[in-house]
Amino acid sequence: MPRTSTKAEAPVRRLAPDYRLEDQVGFLLRKAYQRASSNLVERIGSYDLTAPQYATLARLYERGALSQNLLGRLVAMEPANIRDVVLRLKKRRLVATRRDPTDKRLILIDLTAAGTALVEQLIPIETECTATTLAPLKADERGLLYELLSRLAEG
């Protein structure tokens, strides 16, 4: 008997023959996010903004000045990551930073006039982009998706 198969490999006995990657929510969520992010970049990419950068600007627009740390939590970014994003936005003069006078640990971030104007220009585009992403869903399904995703995100 030859040590290596000649014509056909011996059939491999698999312990999990019916496992499917598609059954894992994480994989589906990753693909869906890729699609949403891609849709956004297609439309606002010409402004040289990424999805996380837009989220950061939008959050500042909603809430006004925030400490860097709180801002990070409100856009779901770790301290190390929000720092880099803020640095890039600051370099482009879309946000400005100042020290909190009462708590010397904090750095307060706020939109500049240019940043505010840009957000107001982008909001309708982003809303349109969300509609594009949701296009495969019927109206009643969209609200349901929000409900389900919100609960998943909270945990």
Added chain:
Amino acid sequence: MPRTSTKAEAPVRRLAPDYRLEDQVGFLLRKAYQRASSNLVERIGSYDLTAPQYATLARLYERGALSQNLLGRLVAMEPANIRDVVLRLKKRRLVATRRDPTDKRLILIDLTAAGTALVEQLIPIETECTATTLAPLKADERGLLYELLSRLAEG
């Protein structure tokens, strides 16, 4: 009239006063994926595997040897990205590569015996992890979420 406000800032007139970041699917999807990914790393992180790395191994387990490019498409990764993942897995001897004899452009990737054994060890853990991620949802809501996410991902 002073050029700078003294006591209170003049109320800023916002063009989109009721805009909410939470209404954008992309943002919700990103947060939900963060949660799912975090759940996975909590459980398989001790194996020094990330979610994309696990997905790559799992896909190879499902389909057998694949070209690097096709493998990338099947796990939703760009050619440049799947390359790096394969390199890391190869360095750990979880996958092996060989050239396709008929098409000299292709690199065929396959699980090693160690890689196969690892996947079979991880599959039940991953399945359990998916259950954890889906815990906030009732049974009938889970199937619905899959349906909606699949349609979103396809576009």
Added chain:
DNA sequence: CCGATATTGTTATGATCATAACGATATCGA
């Protein structure tokens, strides 16, 4: 046959992402 076209893998660049370790500052409780 053979040149235009397409596909595969690589390289480079820049932007997330998560984690751990660290100094500086605040806060809380004994």
Added chain:
DNA sequence: TCGATATCGTTATGATCATAACAATATCGG
């Protein structure tokens, strides 16, 4: 008051991610 504890921002490391440009190989049409 003062020391333990917590929070904030920084630094470093390593792993995704997307995009563009490129060489090598296949494929297709005339």
